[in-house]
Amino acid sequence: MAQIPPRTLQARDRALPLGPRTLVMGILNVTPDSFSDGGRSARPDDALANARRLVAEGADILDVGGESTRPGHTPVPAEEEWARLAPVLAALAGEIIVPVSVDTYKAEVAEKALKAGAHIVNDVWGFAHDPDMARVVADHDAAVVVMHNRAEVDGSLDIVADMLAFFESALEKAERAGVRRDKIVLDPGIGFGKTFPQNLSAIRRLGELRVLGLPLLLGTSRKSLIGKVIETTPAERLPGTIASNVIGIMAGVEIIRVHDVAALIQAARVAEAIRDAS
Numbered sequence: 001m002a003q004i005p006p007r008t009l010q011a012r013d014r015a016l017p018l019g020p021r022t023l024v025m026g027i028l029n030v031t032p033d034s035f036s037d038g039g040r041s042a043r044p045d046d047a048l049a050n051a052r053r054l055v056a057e058g059a060d061i062l063d064v065g066g067e068s069t070r071p072g073h074t075p076v077p078a079e080e081e082w083a084r085l086a087p088v089l090a091a092l093a094g095e096i097i098v099p100v101s102v103d104t105y106k107a108e109v110a111e112k113a114l115k116a117g118a119h120i121v122n123d124v125w126g127f128a129h130d131p132d133m134a135r136v137v138a139d140h141d142a143a144v145v146v147m148h149n150r151a152e153v154d155g156s157l158d159i160v161a162d163m164l165a166f167f168e169s170a171l172e173k174a175e176r177a178g179v180r181r182d183k184i185v186l187d188p189g190i191g192f193g194k195t196f197p198q199n200l201s202a203i204r205r206l207g208e209l210r211v212l213g214l215p216l217l218l219g220t221s222r223k224s225l226i227g228k229v230i231e232t233t234p235a236e237r238l239p240g241t242i243a244s245n246v247i248g249i250m251a252g253v254e255i256i257r258v259h260d261v262a263a264l265i266q267a268a269r270v271a272e273a274i275r276d277a278s
């Protein structure tokens with residue numbers, strides 16, 4: 001029996017309403033090499049300008065990342081990742097009113113970001129990389145995005161079954177560390193450790209994750225699965241980004257993580273109006 005997810009995401013002193021309006025998380029990659037926008041926000045001034053633009057477009061959350069996690073990326077040491085994030089988070093704390101999430105799988109970086117004012121940890125390894133991450137989230141009363149990921153791609157897997165097992169393990173770690181369920185968002189991890197068919201299936205079968213009774217975040221923005229459906233560069237993938245996010249919104253996804261905030265807000269409002277019509 002599908003459980004009803006919590007209706008509010010408690011992110012430190014922020015209470016984010018979950019549904020019926022889809023929350024839009026704007027992507028702020030403070031990296032030189034992110035697959036679609038690398039270098040655009042590498043300098044703190046550029047990052048702040050892009051943060052202001054994303055908020056002006058209507059972003060409900062800003063997701064700030066200091067390390068590209070694209071396939072084949074070069075891992076960045078925690079010191080370097082934090083050196084990229086620190087000036088940007090400091091600038092955001094002084095000005096940006098929307099909640100900030102830090103996109104990191106390193107507990108050390110997450111802790112520094114939370115101390116610098118972030119509200120949410122976005123862990124693309126869903127508590128499966130750093131054993132200290134759940135404790136850091138609990139200690140700072142932060143919200144957390146637990147994203148499904150795999151070290152090995154295995155096309156023979158039922159990817160939703162693999163996700164459910166992964167999330168069950170993550171939720172056990174969360175419970176042991178004292179992370180309350182009303183702080184957790186689950187994410188299928190599109191493009192992470194999955195074949196092209198598994199990525200498509202993960203989006204189509206998103207509703208099956210509802211058995212865990214937690215809110216869902218979907219991140220398809222400009223990703224290569226769109227380019228595999230129809231030959232496009234990341235900059236040409238806004239229509240495919242909209243299409244894949246509308247599918248998620250029709251399945252009840254509560255948060256979408258996107259580069260193009262204004263366009264996806266319009267798409268989300270239209271999709272919600274149709275989804276919720278009698």
Ligand SMILES: Nc1nc2ncc(COP(=O)(O)OP(=O)(O)O)nc2c(=O)[nH]1
Nearest residue numbers: 029034035068069070145147187190219
């Ligand atoms: N929760 C969550 N976090 C994520 N972080 C990074 C990326 C990769 O996209 P992007 O940040 O645009 O690229 P890069 O990793 O190259 O910076 N995708 C997700 C996602 O799907 N879900």
